[in-house]
Amino acid sequence: xxxxxxxxxxxxxxxxxxxxxxxxxxxxxxxxxxxxxxxxxxxxxxxxxxxxxxxxxxxxxxxxxxxxxxxxxxxxxxxxxxxxxxxxxxxxxxxxxxxxxxxxxxxxxxxxxxxxxxxxxxx
Numbered sequence: 001x002x003x004x005x006x007x008x009x010x011x012x013x014x015x016x017x018x019x020x021x022x023x024x025x026x027x028x029x030x031x032x033x034x035x036x037x038x039x040x041x042x043x044x045x046x047x048x049x050x051x052x053x054x055x056x057x058x059x060x061x062x063x064x065x066x067x068x069x070x071x072x073x074x075x076x077x078x079x080x081x082x083x084x085x086x087x088x089x090x091x092x093x094x095x096x097x098x099x100x101x102x103x104x105x106x107x108x109x110x111x112x113x114x115x116x117x118x119x120x121x122x123x
Contacts, residue, residue, distance in 0.1 A: 004045045012047055016055035018089070019045075021064060024075050025086040032077040035065065 006015050023029050035056075036044065042052035056073055059065035064085060067073050076082060101114065 013051050013055045013058065016045060016047065016052065017058055020055070020059060021085050022089060024064070025082055025089065029075045031075055031079055031082055033075050034071070035073045035075065037072060 004015075004019060006012055020029070020035070024031075029035060035041065038049050038052045038056055041056075042049040045052070056065060056067075060067055060073070063081065064076055065073050066076065101111065106114065
């Protein structure tokens with residue numbers, strides 16, 4: 001897997017949580033599948049194991065991950081939970097995009113052209 005690049009303006013553990021969720025909704029980590037250990041994942045992402053442990057704990061607190069004692073951490077088996085996270089990530093992306101575009105003060109015509117480009121890019 002390609003190395004992960006962190007945004008220095010956001011907490012690392014939150015970026016890790018988001019990345020694990022993105023990988024899960026894309027099927028890299030299937031529902032019910034075992035996640036790499038905290039140690040292995042921290043090495044993959046180049047972070048301190050304590051940071052990774054915090055991210056895993058937050059994922060578990062949010063019911064996206066569950067832990068089996070002695071076996072490790074697993075992605076939720078609930079497909080509805082995975083789909084809800086997919087929608088939440090998409091909604092977040094839309095909100096960030098809208099905020100960025102608003103700052104550009106584009107005309108209606110420019111916004112329409114931009115929306116057309118987006119539609120073409122998603123096909």
